[in-house]
Amino acid sequence: xxxxxxxxxxxxxxxxxxxxxxxxxxxxxxxxxxxxxxxxxxxxxxxxxxxxxxxxxxxxxxxxxxxxxxxxxxxxxxxxxxxxxxxxxxxxxxxxxxxxxxxxxxxxxxxxxxxxxxxxxxxxxxxxxxxxxxxxx
Numbered sequence: 242x243x244x245x246x247x248x249x250x251x252x253x254x255x256x257x258x259x260x261x262x263x264x265x266x267x268x269x270x271x272x273x274x275x276x277x278x279x280x281x282x283x284x285x286x287x288x289x290x291x292x293x294x295x296x297x298x299x300x301x302x303x304x305x306x307x308x309x310x311x312x313x314x315x316x317x318x319x320x321x322x323x324x325x326x327x328x329x330x331x332x333x334x335x336x337x338x339x340x341x342x343x344x345x346x347x348x349x350x351x352x353x354x355x356x357x358x359x360x361x362x363x364x365x366x367x368x369x370x371x372x373x374x375x376x377x378x
Contacts, residue, residue, distance in 0.1 A: 243267070244378035245349060249280055249290075249329075250371035252361050255353035255378060256315070262305040263348040266317055269299040270348060275376040280329065282366040285339075288312075288332025290365045292373060294325040306344040308336045313355050316345030331358035349375075 247254040258267045270276065278292035289310070301319050310316050310330040318326045323338040328345060336343050351358065365371050 243271075246376050246378045247349075247351070247373065248376075249361050249373040250364055252354065252357045254351045254355075254357070256313075256349045256351045259305065259348050259350060263346050265301045265304055266299070266319075266346040266348040269301050270317070270375070271377070273299075275374055277372070277374045278327070279370040280361075280365055280373040281370045282362065283328065283334070284366075286328070286336050287330075287334040288359075288362055289328050289330040289334045289336075290362055290371075290373075291329070292327040294327065296320065297325045299325070301346065303344065303346060305347050307347055308342050308344045310334050310336065310345070310347060312358060313351035314347050315349035315351070316347050318343055318345040329358070331362035 243258040245256045260267045280290040283289040315329045
């Protein structure tokens with residue numbers, strides 16, 4: 242089990258990379274760690290925060306993809322009909338963009354401090370973008 246540390250705003254989460262289910266996505270992400278971005282609230286997709294990455298390419302296709310990530314699941318949308326992005330669900334999410342429903346690769350699951358995910362989401366909604374950093378634990 243490959244562990245990861247996620248620092249988002251004032252919160253610290255532990256997670257695991259879903260290597261058996263999304264090996265290409267995990268490898269591409271690990272090759273880019275530490276990975277830093279800004280998390281903003283998703284609003285139209287539900288209860289989640291996302292990192293918009295424009296035309297940034299991870300060089301992966303779909304694997305272990307879902308449109309309905311559960312709280313604590315992190316997905317990577319590899320780009321295509323919408324921009325590349327990473328989404329962290331803290332509640333109910335129906336992953337979509339202005340072009341309609343999307344599916345992203347579930348590649349990280351938060352395993353510690355899951356109860357703080359909702360606090361992060363509400364902080365991001367009401368106070369704006371929060372810095373987020375992913376690194377190996």
